[in-house]
Amino acid sequence: MSAPPSATRSTDAPPTAADVPSLQSPLLEVENLFVHFQTAAGVVRAVDGVDLALARGETLAIVGESGSGKSTLARAIMGIELAHRGSIRFEGRTVLASGPERRALYRHLQLIFQDPEASLNPRLTIGNAVAEPIQIHRRLTRPERRQAVEELLGHVGIDPALIDRYPHELSGGQRQRVSIARALAVEPKGLILDEAVSALDVSIRAQILNLLVDLQRRFGLAYLFITHDLGVVRYLSHRVAVMYLGQIVEQAQTEALFANPIHPYTRALLDSVPKLDPGAPRKSAALRGDVPSPLTPPPGCRFHTRCPQAWDRCSAEIPRLLALGPRRARCFLAEAMTTEATTATSMTAKAMTERDG
Numbered sequence: 617m618s619a620p621p622s623a624t625r626s627t628d629a630p631p632t633a634a635d636v637p638s639l640q641s642p643l644l645e646v647e648n649l650f651v652h653f654q655t656a657a658g659v660v661r662a663v664d665g666v667d668l669a670l671a672r673g674e675t676l677a678i679v680g681e682s683g684s685g686k687s688t689l690a691r692a693i694m695g696i697e698l699a700h701r702g703s704i705r706f707e708g709r710t711v712l713a714s715g716p717e718r719r720a721l722y723r724h725l726q727l728i729f730q731d732p733e734a735s736l737n738p739r740l741t742i743g744n745a746v747a748e749p750i751q752i753h754r755r756l757t758r759p760e761r762r763q764a765v766e767e768l769l770g771h772v773g774i775d776p777a778l779i780d781r782y783p784h785e786l787s788g789g790q791r792q793r794v795s796i797a798r799a800l801a802v803e804p805k806g807l808i809l810d811e812a813v814s815a816l817d818v819s820i821r822a823q824i825l826n827l828l829v830d831l832q833r834r835f836g837l838a839y840l841f842i843t844h845d846l847g848v849v850r851y852l853s854h855r856v857a858v859m860y861l862g863q864i865v866e867q868a869q870t871e872a873l874f875a876n877p878i879h880p881y882t883r884a885l886l887d888s889v890p891k892l893d894p895g896a897p898r899k900s901a902a903l904r905g906d907v908p909s910p911l912t913p914p915p916g917c918r919f920h921t922r923c924p925q926a927w928d929r930c931s932a933e934i935p936r937l938l939a940l941g942p943r944r945a946r947c948f949l950a951e952a953m954t955t956e957a958t959t960a961t962s963m964t965a966k967a968m969t970e971r972d973g
């Protein structure tokens with residue numbers, strides 16, 4: 617794999633605001649995407665109007681409780697689920713159900729699941745598993761292919777001496793490394809990782825995360841990183857999108873989101889992370905109750921049934937996803953912030969006019 621220009625961040629520190637790649641010419645853009653499932657019980661609104669953009673070389677984390685629509689969003693981007701409304705653009709081109717843009721997306725965005733056993737054929741040696749996509753997508757002679765497979769295994773920290781082993785002869789962490797090598801075999805521009813490290817032991821998880829940071833730095837890969845683990849998000853991602861009942865409720869650079877979450881749901885998610893220091897004060901707004909059914913999402917703000925700050929308006933009106941500089945938040949409280957910001961700006965402008973003139 618050749619090394620495109622890439623982020624320069626080191627592998628031993630979480631990304632800062634200065635590391636966030638530009639969204640000027642994004643790799644992937646999703647606009648107003650809807651994925652609904654017709655079921656006997658009614659329509660499941662799994663993804664209900666999602667907008668997002670993924671920059672080249674960026675890690676965008678998607679977080680949210682179980683059932684918020686994260687995997688459905690990933691599957692719709694990959695064309696595994698049919699989006700019945702909205703658009704997907706890859707490298708600036710609209711991706712339809714079939715055609716060259718869809719083929720480009722299939723090749724350059726690879727999906728990695730939680731369970732590597734599901735994506736590795738138990739009857740193929742790991743060498744053949746990694747060779748298979750090379751055979752389909754790249755014109756290489758047999759010895760060149762063998763060399764490429766050994767190089768890829770080396771990139772993901774697997775000893776090429778294991779090339780003739782079968783998946784069941786490897787550990788979970790080694791199998792996930794092979795899945796990553798197989799995804800890299802087609803020289804992708806991005807990976808969608810759906811809970812890709814969740815099933816691994818803590819120490820192995822840390823090794824795979826380090827590997828992902830290292831591969832991003834070397835090959836300029838973009839990651840759409842779906843996870844429940846907010847500790848991982850803080851370490852790995854440049855930006856975070858928080859999903860609730862099929863919608864993005866907050867989107868921000870990671871540092872800003874952790875330092876100052878705007879949406880009450882984001883705040884509750886962050887508060888629900890166990891603290892390392894047992895003496896640390898426990899904050900009050902942790903999540904209460906279950907996520908409502910996406911068959912009948914609550915009217916108004918979808919979070920109002922669990923929100924500690926809800927008032928009358930929240931059950932009657934739908935909040936828009938408001939822009940606050942580079943951040944987005946879907947909450948009436950954010951409206952108040954933009955009003956405050958606008959008032960502060962106009963007061964400063966008025967004071968400057970009076971001073972200067």
Ligand SMILES: Nc1ncnc2c1ncn2[C@@H]1O[C@H](COP(=O)(O)OP(=O)(O)OP(=O)(O)O)[C@@H](O)[C@H]1O
Binds near residue numbers: 660684686687910
């Ligand atoms: N094929 C399907 N048919 C009907 N409902 C579905 C289907 N796939 C997903 N759903 C529903 O859509 C909603 C979103 O599911 P999804 O798997 O995308 O959530 P998730 O955020 O990935 O959850 P988790 O964190 O548990 O993986 C859930 O209510 C789920 O039951």
Ligand code: SF4
Binds near residue numbers: 880919920925926949
């Ligand atoms: S709009 Fe209202 S209910 Fe919704 S998150 Fe904001 S304060 Fe809570």
Ligand SMILES: [Mg+2]
Binds near residue numbers: 686687688810
């Ligand atoms: Mg999922």
